[in-house]
Amino acid sequence: DxxxxxxxxxxxxxxxxxxxxxxxxxxxxxxxxxxxxxxxxxxxxxxxxxxxxxxxxxxxxxxxxxxxxxxxxxxxxxxxxxxxxxxxxxxxxxxxxxxxxxxxxxxxxxxxxxxxxxxxxxxxxxxxxxxxxxxxxxxxxxNATNALQLDGRGYVDCGNDATLDMTEAMTVEAWVTVAATPPKEPQVILSKWRAVAEEQSWRLYIDTDGKPCFETLDHNRRVTRVKSSEPLEAGRAYHLAGVFAASPKEEVALTLNGTSDYVRIPNDDAINFGKDDDFTVAAWIKPAPEQQDTAHSANSIIEKWSGRGSYPYAIRYLNQADTVDRGRLWAARSDRKISASVRSEKRLDDGA
Structure with a gap:
């Protein structure tokens, strides 16, 4: 910086x-x-x-x-x-x-x-x-405690818990750093893989060409596989995510037009965080490139902005009224005394 x-x-x-x-x-x-x-x-x-x-x-x-x-x-x-x-x-x-x-x-x-x-x-x-x-x-x-070294032999086995079956939409994610050379065999990172007819299975792995893959196996033993178009660079930390959409609907994301359609997080002890807590707020979204409400340059996506009690936060989309950063995301936290905010480097106004 x-x-x-x-x-x-x-x-x-x-x-x-x-x-x-x-x-x-x-x-x-x-x-x-x-x-x-x-x-x-x-x-x-x-x-x-x-x-x-x-x-x-x-x-x-x-x-x-x-x-x-x-x-x-x-x-x-x-x-x-x-x-x-x-x-x-x-x-x-x-x-x-x-x-x-x-x-x-x-x-x-x-x-x-x-x-x-x-x-x-x-x-x-x-x-x-x-x-x-x-x-x-x-x-x-x-980092000496929070990383797993898989080195081509070990992986995280997620067991056979029914709550991890593919009955609903699901996201599998992990932070990984790949080795200097691609694996000779597929390097599994996360897996719930039981190849029998009555069970549903999935796995996130690095293929032999260095590209990340997400693979699922359904009740009918049909394999569905998605693969990245680019290999991972050795020594660099990546956030990988595999998404399984169980719903037949084409839209599995929130479509936001900038009026009143946003996610409001209530004050609840289960999801309240102190100013010294680390946490992640995540969602799949599809913001409309042209927002309907441009009275303000930022439209809400996810809000927990009570102004009192627990540590609030907000994620907002910068609309066409912001001529410099339109299409980017703005995220902020505040506890009255201090506040911090950041804007995304990439734009999201392409309708994806």
């Missing part, structure tokens, strides 16, 4: 001049540009070291920092520089840093690549992404 003009932090400490101690905590808001404190590094041997006794070592960790590589200060920094160092134990260490123009031929020596690593392992961005003199937000996520 790049900062807008005027969004630079205030320089409050120079680690070359003295040893600096700072108390860190949890911010109560996420802002799109850095505000407040900054430390100056000379790019040689100084970095922010995180204290073991101040951080819970649950396994999962996110490191982030706003950085600005100096230009023309008379220094000759190393090709690799550490920004954040978290040394948990003798065999457990996480780092976030920069590498100057390292890579193949043609790399610009004035640009920097982002590097992150754990003990004896490291990854680096493919393209140079950090330019001197610009504030850039860096982040590295170390």
């Amino acid at each position: 790049k900062t807008p003009e005027g969004g630079a932090p205030i320089l409050v400490g120079n680690v070359r001049a003295s040893q600096v101690q700072a108390q860190t905590g949890q911010d109560n808001a996420w802002v799109p540009e850095p505000q407040g404190n900054a430390l100056q590094f000379d790019g040689t041997d100084d970095c922010v070291k995180l204290c073991n006794d101040k951080l819970a070592t649950t396994g999962d960790l996110t490191m982030e920092a706003w950085v600005n590589v100096g230009v023309g200060d008379g220094k000759d920094p190393h090709d690799s520089m550490c920004i954040i160092d978290y040394h948990r134990s003798e065999d457990s260490r996480c780092t976030l840093g920069l590498s100057r123009g390292a890579g193949g031929s043609g790399d610009d020596e004035t640009l920097y690549k982002v590097s992150a690593g754990v003990w004896k392992q490291a990854v680096q961005t493919k393209n140079a992404t950090v330019s001197p003199g610009e504030w850039t937000h860096l982040a590295a996520v170390y």
